[in-house]
Amino acid sequence: MAAKKAARKTARGRIQDRAKVAGGQKYEVDYEAKKTGRSAPAVKKAVKKVGNVRGKVEKKLARKK
Incomplete structure (x- = not known):
């Protein structure tokens, strides 16, 4: 059975997902830009x-460049 990659939790206990871009978060959009x-x-x-x-x-x- 394949081992799952351990998800990181934030200080608030939420799981981070670095494989996704939060289009509504200015800092994520700015980072990608x-x-x-x-x-x-x-x-x-x-x-x-x-x-x-x-x-x-x-x-x-x-x-699109």
Whole structure:
């Protein structure tokens, strides 16, 4: 049986999911925008179009350069 990767918990006891982009969180949108060299509205549009999976968002943003 495959072992699951241990999820990290925040100080509030919530589980973090670094594999997703929270389109409503300014700091996450800004981070992705800086990382990909795109604007924040472009990141939000990509999240809306392909969902919040980080890999898909980055792939979508890389394609549109």
